[in-house]
Amino acid sequence: MKKVIIRNQEKEKTLYVSENSNLLTVLREHGYLINANCGGNGQCKKCAVTVNGKSELSCQTIVREDVIVELKKRAKASKSLIIDTLTPHNHIAIDLGTTTLAGYLINPDHQRVIATYSLHNPQMSYGADIISRIKHCSLGKLSALHQLIVQAINEIIIGLLPKQKPQSLIISGNTVMLHILMNEDPTLIGRSPYTANFLLSKEFSGDLLGIKAEKVRLLPSISSFIGADIVAGCLVIDILQEKENVLLLDLGTNGEMIVKAKGKLYGTSTAMGPAFEGANIEMGMGGVDGAISAVNYEESLTIETVSGEPEGLCGSGLIDIIAILRNEHLIDETGLLRANQKSKLASRITDGKFYLTDRVYLTQKDIREFQLAKSAVVAGIMVLLEKAGITLSSLKRVYLAGSFGFHMNKKSAVTAGLLPKELKDKIIVIGNSSGLGSIMVANDQSLMETCNKIAAAVTVVDLNKELKFSQYFIKYMHFTF
Amino acid sequence: MNLTEISEYLQQGRAKEVRALVQQALEEQVSPQDILNEGMLAGMQIIGIKFKKNEVFVPEVLIAARAMNAGLEVLRPVLINSGVKPIGKAIICTVAGDLHDIGKNLVKMMFEGQGIECLDLGVDVKTSTIIEKVEEYQPDLVCLSALLATTMMEQKEVIEALIKAGLREQVKVLVGGAPVTQAFAEEIGADGYAMDAASAAELAKEILLK
Numbered sequence: 001m002k003k004v005i006i007r008n009q010e011k012e013k014t015l016y017v018s019e020n021s022n023l024l025t026v027l028r029e030h031g032y033l034i035n036a037n038c039g040g041n042g043q044c045k046k047c048a049v050t051v052n053g054k055s056e057l058s059c060q061t062i063v064r065e066d067v068i069v070e071l072k073k074r075a076k077a078s079k080s081l082i083i084d085t086l087t088p089h090n091h092i093a094i095d096l097g098t099t100t101l102a103g104y105l106i107n108p109d110h111q112r113v114i115a116t117y118s119l120h121n122p123q124m125s126y127g128a129d130i131i132s133r134i135k136h137c138s139l140g141k142l143s144a145l146h147q148l149i150v151q152a153i154n155e156i157i158i159g160l161l162p163k164q165k166p167q168s169l170i171i172s173g174n175t176v177m178l179h180i181l182m183n184e185d186p187t188l189i190g191r192s193p194y195t196a197n198f199l200l201s202k203e204f205s206g207d208l209l210g211i212k213a214e215k216v217r218l219l220p221s222i223s224s225f226i227g228a229d230i231v232a233g234c235l236v237i238d239i240l241q242e243k244e245n246v247l248l249l250d251l252g253t254n255g256e257m258i259v260k261a262k263g264k265l266y267g268t269s270t271a272m273g274p275a276f277e278g279a280n281i282e283m284g285m286g287g288v289d290g291a292i293s294a295v296n297y298e299e300s301l302t303i304e305t306v307s308g309e310p311e312g313l314c315g316s317g318l319i320d321i322i323a324i325l326r327n328e329h330l331i332d333e334t335g336l337l338r339a340n341q342k343s344k345l346a347s348r349i350t351d352g353k354f355y356l357t358d359r360v361y362l363t364q365k366d367i368r369e370f371q372l373a374k375s376a377v378v379a380g381i382m383v384l385l386e387k388a389g390i391t392l393s394s395l396k397r398v399y400l401a402g403s404f405g406f407h408m409n410k411k412s413a414v415t416a417g418l419l420p421k422e423l424k425d426k427i428i429v430i431g432n433s434s435g436l437g438s439i440m441v442a443n444d445q446s447l448m449e450t451c452n453k454i455a456a457a458v459t460v461v462d463l464n465k466e467l468k469f470s471q472y473f474i475k476y477m478h479f480t481f
Numbered sequence: 482m483n484l485t486e487i488s489e490y491l492q493q494g495r496a497k498e499v500r501a502l503v504q505q506a507l508e509e510q511v512s513p514q515d516i517l518n519e520g521m522l523a524g525m526q527i528i529g530i531k532f533k534k535n536e537v538f539v540p541e542v543l544i545a546a547r548a549m550n551a552g553l554e555v556l557r558p559v560l561i562n563s564g565v566k567p568i569g570k571a572i573i574c575t576v577a578g579d580l581h582d583i584g585k586n587l588v589k590m591m592f593e594g595q596g597i598e599c600l601d602l603g604v605d606v607k608t609s610t611i612i613e614k615v616e617e618y619q620p621d622l623v624c625l626s627a628l629l630a631t632t633m634m635e636q637k638e639v640i641e642a643l644i645k646a647g648l649r650e651q652v653k654v655l656v657g658g659a660p661v662t663q664a665f666a667e668e669i670g671a672d673g674y675a676m677d678a679a680s681a682a683e684l685a686k687e688i689l690l691k
Binding site: 038039041042043127131132134135138187190191192334335336364365367368371372464470473474475477478 | 534535536537538539540541543577578579580582583605629630631632660662664665
């Protein structure tokens with residue numbers, strides 16, 4: 001046995017593990033939440049910890065001797081309390097995001113959100129994206145992932161209502177997250193033809209899963225990759241009553257989108273990968289402490305972080321900097337980073353990297369990753385609209401959902417080519433509509449029926465089956481003004 | 482006739498000019514082997530190097546490949562007649578359960594740019610089909626692509642099926658795709674791994690010329 005001393009902020013814990021254990025597995029199994037975006041195969045470099053004084057990737061570290069491991073500072077759960085009287089009727093709505101769980105305490109008597117509680121999805125150590133999580137399930141980790149999510153949900157419940165059980169818990173999230181919550185193996189979702197075990201809404205007693213609520217209700221999903229989260233979004237924008245052509249875009253990992261065209265609903269998803277959560281970007285990170293979330297350039301380059309000193313780039317910051325570099329012609333139409341001497345910013349390019357600060361930079365490869373992600377989104381939109389039989393210009397409104405959409409600068413998004421320029425003046429940011437929709441249902445449980453109607457009404461467009469998608473995917477990789 | 486001109490037009494994706502210059506070179510009695518190597522393959526290999534360094538991207542590779550194919554249409558019959566052979570044969574496909582093809586297509590283009598003949602089985606290819614085609618086509622290389630962490634395990638299935646069918650010794654198996662790593666390739670008993678299409682083609686050429 002080898003001794004592993006783990007230092008996490010001020011706390012220290014000693015473990016004894018078998019020789020040749022994998023350090024990431026050890027940390028994970030003892031409840032330490034290490035970011036392992038790529039799922040632990042050495043590619044993303046985000047799982048670094050300090051081992052005996054040296055920075056090492058925990059997923060590549062085998063414990064062969066006694067070690068002292070120091071973990072990086074982690075964002076804590078955040079909660080806010082709007083002081084109000086608690087009546088006996090309390091419901092909780094939870095958005096089970098792939099990256100973040102957001103909980104809301106609802107009091108329907110007052111039709112209000114009384115408090116919120118969010119925390120990082122503890123499954124992050126099994127990979128940032130849905131496919132990595134599915135893979136771990138297929139390798140026997142379903143139970144572990146299931147326990148983690150149930151514990152996290154209970155943590156939210158106790159955090160919001162320490163002394164009572166909520167009458168109901170309304171949950172929305174993507175299809176894979178709901179499968180894992182129900183302890184249902186999502187393996188078949190991970191390979192063609194990508195079938196889900198269940199899609200319909202569910203209602204059951206909390207005791208069934210050890211969840212501290214009387215009744216638990218899950219919103220319905222539309223398909224394996226178009227989830228309850230976007231159904232919730234459709235509820236928020238009252239899509240069934242909508243008379244115009246509108247587009248709802250949820251730019252999370254799955255790139256889900258629903259269009260209402262001439263009275264009919266169509267949906268698709270273009271898995272653009274976790275590019276906007278920073279996973280494939282060298283200095284990319286989620287929207288947490290240290291993340292550059294906005295960049296501006298007028299006389300000089302100014303940088304805004306979520307909080308604290310700049311340590312990396314999150315999605316909204318990435319889009320801003322790419323837009324700036326495009327405007328300055330430091331990135332050409334093909335996506336090549338060039339030291340265009342006409343721009344004052346050219347001096348920040350050294351060794352093929354553009355430095356935003358002395359430590360935070362953007363590489364050519366990062367730009368390529370962005371090109372792939374934005375091309376997937378635009379190609380998805382174009383194919384969806386074609387199948388729905390409408391043009392971009394006939395869209396009256398475009399709703400942007402997802403926390404990434406919330407912080408994103410619309411103008412940058414258009415300049416960077418993430419959104420077609422025809423949509424620029426039609427964009428309405430609606431924030432975490434998955435959460436908002438589940439709050440609506442918590443306030444008025446009959447809305448679950450409306451959710452069911454929405455889910456049943458959507459015609460699913462499978463981009464894998466559309467030749468046009470591949471063609472557009474290539475076409476939209478370049479930057480155009 | 483300056484064969485570098487063909488290479489430059491190819492890199493720029495100018496299919497019409499490539500076709501015209503290849504035709505002209507043949508009329509000037511330039512050896513088809515030279516046209517192939519110095520005009521076409523040289524151009525594609527430069528694109529490959531630039532792609533590896535992210536200096537050009539997917540669209541540029543695709544249009545260069547299109548220009549190369551335009552030239553090959555003219556050149557191929559002449560090459561066959563003069564007994565010029567490819568340096569090797571490869572079967573390439575995306576494994577069962579996986580529908581992604583762009584990466585695989587890029588690899589095929591780069592392979593052809595190295596003078597390797599390719600049989601592309603497409604996407605979502607059943608392991609049993611791969612075995613059948615290996616028996617039929619007798620390739621030197623079997624190249625497997627997987628883009629999802631969930632389908633990469635099929636690569637292991639294919640290798641085991643090759644062993645069971647008694648074909649493992651006859652081929653070299655190369656694997657690739659976003660979630661695939663050198664470590665995984667070694668773990669499943671593959672003969673090689675490459676991180677991008679250009680490196681894959683260089684590795685393949687190295688293996689074939691050994």
